[in-house]
Amino acid sequence: xxxxxxxxxxxxxxxxxxxxxxxxxxxxxxxxxxxxxxxxxxxxxxxxxxxxxxxxxxxxxxxxxxxxxxxxxxxxxxxxxxxxxxxxxxxxxxxxxxxxxxxxxxxxxxxxxxxxxxxxxxxxxxxxxxxxxxxxxxxxxxxxxxxxxxxxxxxxxxxxxxxxxxxxxxxxxxxxxxxxxxxxxxxxxxxxxxxxxxxxxxxxxxxxxxxxxxxxxxxxxxxxxxxxxxxxxxxxxxxxxxxxxxxxxxxxxxxxxxxxxxxxxxxxxxxxxxxxxxxxxxxxxxxxxxxxxxxxxxxxxxxxxxxxxxxxxxxxxxxxxxxxxxxxxxxxxxxxxxxxxxxxxxxxxxxxxxxxxxxxxxxxxxxxxxxxxxxxxxxxxxxxxxxxxxxxxxxxxxxxxxxxxxxxxxxxxxxxxxxxxxxxxxxxxxxxxxxxxxxxxxxxxxxxxxxxxxxxxxxxxxxxxxxxxxxxxxxxxxxxx
Amino acid sequence: xxxxxxxxxxxxxxxxxxxxxxxxxxxxxxxxxxxxxxxxxxxxxxxxxxxxxxxxxxxxxxxxxxxxxxxxxxxxxxxxxxxxxxxxxxxxxxxxxxxxxxxxxxxxxxxxxxxxxxxxxxxxxxxxxxxxxxxxxxxxxxxxxxxxxxxxxxxxxxxxxxxxxxxxxxxxxxxxxxxxxxxxxxxxxxxxxxxxxxxxxxxxxxxxxxxxxxxxxxxxxxxxxxxxxxxxxxxxxxxxxxxxxxxxxxxxxxxxxxxxxxxxxxxxxxxxxxxxxxxxxxxxxxxxxxxxxxxxxxxxxxxxxxxxxxxxxxxxxxxxxxxxxxxxxxxxxxxxxxxxxxxxxxxxxxxxxxxxxxxxxxxxxxxxxxxxxxxxxxxxxxxxxxxxxxxxxxxxxxxxxxxxxxxxxxxxxxxxxxxxxxxxxxxxxxxxxxxxxxxxxxxxxxxxxxxxxxxxxxxxxxxxxxxxxxxxxxxxxxxxx
Numbered sequence: 001x002x003x004x005x006x007x008x009x010x011x012x013x014x015x016x017x018x019x020x021x022x023x024x025x026x027x028x029x030x031x032x033x034x035x036x037x038x039x040x041x042x043x044x045x046x047x048x049x050x051x052x053x054x055x056x057x058x059x060x061x062x063x064x065x066x067x068x069x070x071x072x073x074x075x076x077x078x079x080x081x082x083x084x085x086x087x088x089x090x091x092x093x094x095x096x097x098x099x100x101x102x103x104x105x106x107x108x109x110x111x112x113x114x115x116x117x118x119x120x121x122x123x124x125x126x127x128x129x130x131x132x133x134x135x136x137x138x139x140x141x142x143x144x145x146x147x148x149x150x151x152x153x154x155x156x157x158x159x160x161x162x163x164x165x166x167x168x169x170x171x172x173x174x175x176x177x178x179x180x181x182x183x184x185x186x187x188x189x190x191x192x193x194x195x196x197x198x199x200x201x202x203x204x205x206x207x208x209x210x211x212x213x214x215x216x217x218x219x220x221x222x223x224x225x226x227x228x229x230x231x232x233x234x235x236x237x238x239x240x241x242x243x244x245x246x247x248x249x250x251x252x253x254x255x256x257x258x259x260x261x262x263x264x265x266x267x268x269x270x271x272x273x274x275x276x277x278x279x280x281x282x283x284x285x286x287x288x289x290x291x292x293x294x295x296x297x298x299x300x301x302x303x304x305x306x307x308x309x310x311x312x313x314x315x316x317x318x319x320x321x322x323x324x325x326x327x328x329x330x331x332x333x334x335x336x337x338x339x340x341x342x343x344x345x346x347x348x349x350x351x352x353x354x355x356x357x358x359x360x361x362x363x364x365x366x367x368x369x370x371x372x373x374x375x376x377x378x379x380x381x382x383x384x385x386x387x388x389x390x391x392x393x394x395x396x397x398x399x400x401x402x403x404x405x406x407x408x409x410x411x412x413x414x415x416x417x418x419x420x421x422x423x424x425x426x427x428x429x430x431x432x433x434x435x436x437x438x439x440x441x442x443x444x445x446x447x448x449x450x451x452x453x454x455x456x457x458x459x460x461x462x463x464x465x466x467x468x469x470x471x472x473x474x475x476x477x478x479x480x481x
Numbered sequence: 482x483x484x485x486x487x488x489x490x491x492x493x494x495x496x497x498x499x500x501x502x503x504x505x506x507x508x509x510x511x512x513x514x515x516x517x518x519x520x521x522x523x524x525x526x527x528x529x530x531x532x533x534x535x536x537x538x539x540x541x542x543x544x545x546x547x548x549x550x551x552x553x554x555x556x557x558x559x560x561x562x563x564x565x566x567x568x569x570x571x572x573x574x575x576x577x578x579x580x581x582x583x584x585x586x587x588x589x590x591x592x593x594x595x596x597x598x599x600x601x602x603x604x605x606x607x608x609x610x611x612x613x614x615x616x617x618x619x620x621x622x623x624x625x626x627x628x629x630x631x632x633x634x635x636x637x638x639x640x641x642x643x644x645x646x647x648x649x650x651x652x653x654x655x656x657x658x659x660x661x662x663x664x665x666x667x668x669x670x671x672x673x674x675x676x677x678x679x680x681x682x683x684x685x686x687x688x689x690x691x692x693x694x695x696x697x698x699x700x701x702x703x704x705x706x707x708x709x710x711x712x713x714x715x716x717x718x719x720x721x722x723x724x725x726x727x728x729x730x731x732x733x734x735x736x737x738x739x740x741x742x743x744x745x746x747x748x749x750x751x752x753x754x755x756x757x758x759x760x761x762x763x764x765x766x767x768x769x770x771x772x773x774x775x776x777x778x779x780x781x782x783x784x785x786x787x788x789x790x791x792x793x794x795x796x797x798x799x800x801x802x803x804x805x806x807x808x809x810x811x812x813x814x815x816x817x818x819x820x821x822x823x824x825x826x827x828x829x830x831x832x833x834x835x836x837x838x839x840x841x842x843x844x845x846x847x848x849x850x851x852x853x854x855x856x857x858x859x860x861x862x863x864x865x866x867x868x869x870x871x872x873x874x875x876x877x878x879x880x881x882x883x884x885x886x887x888x889x890x891x892x893x894x895x896x897x898x899x900x901x902x903x904x905x906x907x908x909x910x911x912x913x914x915x916x917x918x919x920x921x922x923x924x925x926x927x928x929x930x931x932x933x934x935x936x937x938x939x940x941x942x943x944x945x946x947x948x949x950x951x952x953x954x955x956x957x958x959x960x961x962x
Contacts, residue, residue, distance in 0.1 A: 023884040099841040099851070130841075132852075144852070145882040151912060165852065166801020169882050174910050219806055245803055250819060251810035254802075254847050284807070284934070320647020321735075322726055325700055326765070329732035338731060360580040360611075366735050370580070371613075371625075371646065401626040401650050403504040429655050431632060451765070 003125050003195065003203045005093035007136045007185050009068035011040040013060060015082055016073030016097070017051060025097050025144035026073035027051070029133075032141055039140040042067060060085050069093045071133065071142050076100025076111060079129065083115055087122035095142055096128035102191050103130055112193050119194040131190025132165035135173075135183070143188075145169060156182010157212040157298035158291055159204040161197055163189055164245070167217045171284060179450075180442065181292045184210040196222040198229045205236040212298035213239045215291055219246040219255040230276040237472065239294050239465060241279040243287045244269065277468045279461075289449065289457040293425075294465065296447050303445045305421035309392045309462040312336040315385050316366035318397040319373045319405075323427075324366030327395060327452050334460035338365040339391050352380040374404045379412045386420035393423040393459050397452065400434050410440030417446055423462060427455040484606045484676060484684045486574035488617045488666050490549035492521040494541060496563055497554030497578070498532060506578050506625035507554035508532070510614075513622055520621040523548060541566050550574045552614065552623050557581025557592060560610065564596055568603035576623055577609035583672050584611055593674050600675040612671025613646035616654075616664070624669075626650060637663010638693040638779035639772055640685040642678055644670055645726070648698045652765060660931075661923065662773045665691040677703040679710045686717040693779035694720045696772055700727040700736040711757040718953065720775050720946060722760040724768045725750065758949045760942075770930065770938040774906075775946065777928050784926045786902035790873045790943040793817040796866050797847035799878040800854045800886075804908075805847030808876060808933050815941035819846040820872050833861040855885045860893045867901035874904040874940050878933065881915050891921025898927055904943060908936040 012033065016026030033041045034054055042063050045056040057063050060070070060082075070091050072082045076098055086094050101112040112129070119126045127133060133142030137155055143165075150169055153176030162168035165188040176183060185208065187200060197216060204211045214236070221229055233240040246255035247266040273280045281287040296303065312335050318324040331338060341349075346363035353361055357372040369377050378398075385394050398409065417424050428438055430450035441448050449455045493514065497507030514522045515535055523544050526537040538544050541551070541563075551572050553563045557579055567575050582593040593610070600607045608614060614623030618636055624646075631650055634657035643649035646669040657664060666689065668681060678697060685692045695717070702710055714721040727736035728747040754761045762768035777784065793816050799805040812819060822830075827844035834842055838853040850858050859879075866875050879890065898905050909919055911931035922929050930936045 025884075028884060104841065144884070146884055148914070149882050149884070162803070164801060164803020164806070166799075166880055166882075167803035167807070170801070170804070170880055170910055171807075174912060178911075217803065219803070245806040245810060248810045248813060250812050251806050253845070254806045254809040284932070318647075320645060320651065322643070322645020322648035322698065322700070323651070325645070325726040325732050325735045326648070326652075328735040329726060329729045331731050332729060360585065364734070399647055399651055401630050401647075403506075403509065403625070403627055403630070429651055430659075431655060433629070453765070 001123055001125050001195070001199065002092065003199060004207065005068040006095070006125050006127055006134060006195070007208075008139065009039055009093065011042065011065060011067040012069040012071060012140060013042040013044055013063060013067040014071045014073065015044040017043050017045050017056065019045065019049070019051060024073070026071070028144045028146055029071055029073060029142050032147055036147060037140050038138050060089060067091060069095070071095045071097065073097040073144065076108065076129070080111065080114055080118070083118050083124070083126070086124050087118055091124070093125040094127070095131070095133040096126060097131065097133060097142070097144060099130040101129045101193065112191065116193050124194070126194040127187065128190040129193060131188040132168065133188055135186040137183070143169065150174075151177040153177045153181060153183045155184070156295050157184060157210070158182060158295055159184050159208065159211040159214045160186040161189060161200050161214070162187070162217040163192070163219050164217060165190070167245070171217070175288055179288060179292055181288065181295050184208060192222055196225060198222070198225045198232060201229060201232045201236065201240065205232065205238055211238060213241065213291060213294040215241045215243070215287070217243050217245065219244065230272060230278070233278045234276045234472075239279060239468065240277070241281065241287065241290060242273060243281055243284065277471060279464065279468070285454065286457050289454045290461045293447055293458045293461045296445055297462070297465065299445050301445045303417060304423045307421050307423055308466040309423055309459060310466050311392060312459065312463045313339050313390060313392045314395055314459060315339055315388075315391045316395045316397065317369070317378070317381060317385065318366050319369045319371060319378070319399050319402055320397065321362070321368045323397045323399065323452060324368050327397060327456060328366050330453060330456045334456050335463060336456065336459055339388070341365055345388070349381050349384055352384060353377045371402045372404070373402055375406050375409050375412055378405075378409065379416060382413065382416045382424070383420065386416060386422040391422070393425065393462065395455050395459060396424055396426045397455070398426055398428045398437070400428070400437055407436050410437035414441055414444035414446055418444060425449065425455045425458045427452055482604055482606050482676070482680065483573065484680060485688065486549040487576070487606050487608055487615060487676070488689075489620060490520055490574065492523065492546060492548040493550040493552060493621060494523040494525055494544060494548040495552045495554065496525040498524050498526050498537065500526065500530070500532060505554070507552070509625045509627055510552055510554060510623050513628055517628060518621050519619050541570060548572060550576065552576045552578065554578040554625065557589065557610070561592065561595055561599070564599050564605070564607070567605050568599055572605070574606040575608070576612070576614040577607060578612065578614060578623070578625060580611040582610045582674065593672065597674050605675070607675040608668065609671040610674060612669040613649065614669055616667040618664070624650065631655075632658040634658050634662060634664040636665070637776050638665060638691070639663060639776055640665050640689065640692040640695045641667040642670060642681050642695070643668070643698040644673070644700050645698060646671070648726070652698070656769055660769060660773055662769065662776050665689060673703055677706055679703070679706045679713055682710060682713045682717065682721065686713065686719055692719060694722065694772060694775040696722045696724070696768070698724050698726065700725065711753060711759070714759045715757045715953075720760060720949065721758070722762065722768065722771060723754060724762055724765065758952060760945065760949070766935065767938050770935045771942045774928055774939045774942045777926055778943070778946065780926050782926045784898060785904040788902050788904055789947045790904055790940060791947050792873060793940065793944045794820050794871060794873045795876055795940060796820055796869075796872045797876045797878065798850070798859070798862060798866065799847050800850045800852060800859075800880050800883055801878065802843070802849045804878045804880065804933060805849050808878060808937060809847050811934060811937045815937050816944060817937065817940055820869070822846055826869070830862050830865055833865060834858045852883045853885070854883055856887050856890050856893055859886075859890065860897060863894065863897045863905070864901065867897060867903040872903070874906065874943065876936050876940060877905055877907045878936070879907055879909045879918070881909070881918055888917050891918035895922055895925035895927055899925060906930065906936045906939045908933055
């Protein structure tokens with residue numbers, strides 16, 4: 001089954017456009033794509049006429065061309081006749097927005113089975129039913145929430161696939177936008193009657209060159225397709241990340257899922273994911289941190305050249321003792337270890353520091369340059385650390401509260417990193433007035449996080465990414481760490 | 482030792498005001514308090530003259546009055562002479578900003594011992610050395626970071642005590658400001674040579690009526706004072722919350738702390754805190770969530786009247802299935818359990834819901850009203866849940882992306898809560914455009930969080946708060962949960 005027309009159609013028709021209710025799903029999708037996106041749009045309405053000055057067509061076979069994609073946003077009872085029309089007219093792809101299928105009991109289940117039969121018999125790539133569809137910028141956006149209500153993530157390397165439309169729009173879109181993670185395509189799979197997570201994993205791995213990282217929110221694998229998914233993930237050159245909901249007893253009840261799936265047992269699931277080189281974040285926050293880091297490392301502009309984190313040996317550079325302590329507390333949990341500095345190294349770093357700060361600073365790892373720090377101190381010590389071979393990565397805790405740190409500090413740090421290509425992950429508080437500093441770093445494609453924990457998680461993700469890439473390259477079946 | 486003059490002085494003198502360097506600590510503190518705060522300020526400079534048009538005095542004994550508090554922001558070698566002057570002139574309190582004492586080795590240690598002797602012999606409440614002092618709004622602020630660089634939390638019920646100035650300003654001030662947690666007084670204790678965490682716990686518990694919650698960032702207890710701290714906490718009518726840094730081996734190395742303190746073993750520490758009814762959050766985020774909730778519950782305007790969460794029995798009301806599932810996954814970990822709805826209850830809730838949503842909605846717990854939800858549905862179902870006795874708290878997951886949720890929804894929810902006084906914790910995405918909704922809830926003093934996890938943590942904190950208050954009331958020594 002070819003999924004391309006779902007994401008890259010030349011033209012798209014939409015049914016279910018209400019002339020009375022401006023908040024009907026079909027109408028929102030019609031208006032949004034007509035005025036905001038690049039795909040050619042045709043609106044279907046039994047009475048014809050027009051909406052917002054655009055002509056509507058009474059039937060699919062009256063369109064000037066056969067569209068590549070049909071979006072069906074009408075009630076369940078009337079949906080199948082449109083699916084049949086797709087078959088008759090050879091429309092290769094469809095998205096079914098509405099619910100009323102397998103999720104509502106027997107009658108719906110029968111309806112969904114009929115739908116599946118038409119789709120598979122006629123090779124129609126159908127997404128849904130009971131989904132919010134596709135966001136494929138700048139081409140199309142079938143998400144039936146009004147544009148002014150949602151936030152859209154920037155364009156980037158992450159393909160997003162979610163079993164919950166709410167999670168896609170909120171946990172992903174909103175937070176991607178907030179912390180600047182880029183999306184190639186986003187897909188809501190709903191009941192996944194036809195197109196499922198394995199087919200999407202295969203498509204984004206093999207067919208979509210804009211995608212380098214593939215992230216899933218799932219509440220279990222589609223029945224009988226778990227192994228397929230795992231094997232595809234292991235073969236994929238992309239990073240595959242899965243976040244599972246419904247893995248506890250209470251959560252499982254909430255999914256109402258009766259599939260005898262792998263996710264029935266959280267431990268078996270985790271072991272399988274690990275074995276097949278799929279990343280499973282421990283929390284939603286960790287998921288976002290991983291994706292942000294992977295998106296940065298997938299950019300054409302590689303901030304650290306070919307330098308990678310293999311063993312997790314870090315130096316922590318702080319200007320607040322407490323921040324250094326909190327960071328050190330987290331290292332072990334995330335598989336990282338601080339390098340030890342020799343007396344000579346400590347003495348040399350001390351000499352690079354201004355006379356006031358050096359007397360009260362600490363040059364053990366984590367280094368604490370204190371609130372008396374100046375820009376040059378950070379710059380010189382970071383240069384010094386960049387030249388120490390056994391340090392794989394520097395965690396830089398920047399607190400621009402200190403009076404003598406200037407707003408040039410972002411540019412200065414960025415220059416050091418560009419020169420030495422040593423992996424560096426920065427922590428800076430997320431405060432509007434520090435936007436200048438954050439922006440200077442992000443322009444250099446340097447990872448910036450807004451909590452100490454996220455900075456530590458990011459370095460751990462770099463280490464994990466190196467490991468997975470090496471295993472995939474060597475085709476070694478990974479047994480245990 | 483009376484600490485009152487540290488936090489509520491009528492007048493304050495400052496030494497260490499540089500006429501050349503506008504970023505010197507003493508000068509920043511002088512200017513900040515003169516122009517922004519309410520305390521009467523006197524600047525000391527050996528040469529007299531003036532700064533920013535304000536008269537400077539050459540010596541302490543030339544001031545028009547004996548100040549209540551002296552801020553000493555000069556180098557270590559010259560500090561003791563000022564401490565001696567405090568003794569001679571009977572100045573009851575001092576804050577020593579500079580480092581160069583116990584933290585820098587032998588010479589500094591001797592200096593600190595001399596300082597301690599003068600302080601205890603003369604009953605001077607000395608804060609520091611090596612600290613950033615006190616923020617006691619609207620009276621004084623001795624934090625030597627320029628006002629335009631830091632963010633200040635609103636006025637509220639939380640007394641904050643931190644062993645790290647950086648942690649105080651960043652992890653606390655910035656985040657309190659961001660998520661709207663109010664502070665009564667904030668204190669940086671530095672080397673805690675004289676005034677230590679136990680004395681502060683006693684002061685804020687017994688003497689400060691603006692404080693209802695006392696939070697600490699510590700890297701260990703002061704030697705020999707652990708038991709004192711624990712006992713004071715158990716007697717306190719306030720909630721006592723401690724967040725420890727340096728509890729892992731790596732973190733401990735970072736603190737360079739050689740004190741044989743309780744925190745030497747993280748498990749022993751946790752057990753002791755639990756036994757003495759001190760709350761120990763698992764993460765920095767949890768700390769913030771707890772404090773936000775406690776601050777809300779300490780307001781005069783009690784959003785839930787006398788209703789409390791005792792057993793942790795919750796109903797989850799969502800409009801996104803995925804969010805409900807993620808929430809359900811977290812309940813058990815946080816000691817909460819979902820109530821079961823009877824068929825009759827489910828049917829009754831269904832009838833309260835609009836005809837489109839009711840067909841696809843799910844009325845199990847977690848309830849999923851779906852993206853077809855309207856304001857009235859949320860309002861009616863919340864009213865219905867508020868009347869079910871066995872539900873102690875509703876977790877309301879509001880996603881205003883859905884087209885038919887209006888921006889009145891905050892006001893509507895707030896009204897229901899005001900009428901029924903059922904404890905409700907809301908999740909709403911932190912998006913500028915939803916500020917209207919968030920504000921309407923916060924005006925009603927209703928707890929709003931911006932991640933599902935935080936909402937769950939908050940309910941768990943309500944349960945824990947009830948338990949601790951009951952134990953303190955009944956004077957029962959709590960053994961285990």
